[in-house]
Amino acid sequence: MKIHIPTWLTDTLKDFRKEIIRFLIVSGGLGAVILAYVTGIGTHLFVLISNHIVITAVLILFSLFYLLGRANVVSRINKNKPKHNEPTIVQHELMQFDRYKWDVTVYSNGHFEISNIPYCAQHDLRLVKKTPLYFCPRFDECHLSISYRDIPFIIGNLESFLEKQLREQHTQQ
Numbered sequence: 001m002k003i004h005i006p007t008w009l010t011d012t013l014k015d016f017r018k019e020i021i022r023f024l025i026v027s028g029g030l031g032a033v034i035l036a037y038v039t040g041i042g043t044h045l046f047v048l049i050s051n052h053i054v055i056t057a058v059l060i061l062f063s064l065f066y067l068l069g070r071a072n073v074v075s076r077i078n079k080n081k082p083k084h085n086e087p088t089i090v091q092h093e094l095m096q097f098d099r100y101k102w103d104v105t106v107y108s109n110g111h112f113e114i115s116n117i118p119y120c121a122q123h124d125l126r127l128v129k130k131t132p133l134y135f136c137p138r139f140d141e142c143h144l145s146i147s148y149r150d151i152p153f154i155i156g157n158l159e160s161f162l163e164k165q166l167r168e169q170h171t172q173q
Contacts, residue, residue, distance in 0.1 A: 087111065096121050097158045099144065104162065110170070112162055114155055120144050 036045065049056045087107035094101040100118035107113075119126050120136040127134035127146065134151075136142040146154075 094119055094124065095158075095162075097161065098154060100127075100146065100154070102155075102158055104158075106162075106166070110166060112159075112166070114158055114162075116151065116155070118146060118151070118154075 037043075087109040089105055090108050091104070091106040093104060095104045096102075099121055101121050101124065102118055103115035105113045117126055117129075117134065120138070120142060122142055122144070123136060123138055125137050127144070128137050129148070132149070133145045133147055136144040
């Protein structure tokens with residue numbers, strides 16, 4: 001049985017890893033500048049740059065254009081690269097469970113997502129929150145409501161039902 005890892009969690013961890021790498025690069029550069037200042041190399045470097053300002057400006061511009069060109073090439077390569085590890089949506093529907101309908105998305109890798117707010121089974125409308133309950137927007141003719149405390153319990157039951165259904169489909173294939 002596959003372990004269900006939400007896609008938002010994996011995306012968050014990837015972004016977190018990128019931020020740590022950026023922090024290490026910036027702190028390393030800042031540390032090198034502080035070390036150069038403390039050891040006195042920074043003053044010699046500043047004098048050299050101020051005496052040869054045209055050559056320094058040309059080198060900085062050349063480096064900037066080179067880095068921008070590399071970033072453009074890398075972004076084009078990544079944009080054209082096929083995304084094999086992204087799952088495709090196999091099924092997206094409102095599934096009735098208990099007295100409510102739930103927005104369920106099933107992916108090709110066996111994972112699924114369930115919306116946190118149910119729909120009215122009779123009207124196919126998302127329930128509206130009025131603390132501490134969610135009501136059908138047509139509350140004058142429909143008296144369907146659910147407590148926000150009951151939603152995690154019902155979602156857990158629905159997840160169990162969906163996992164069983166996906167296992168049965170997988171064994172039939």
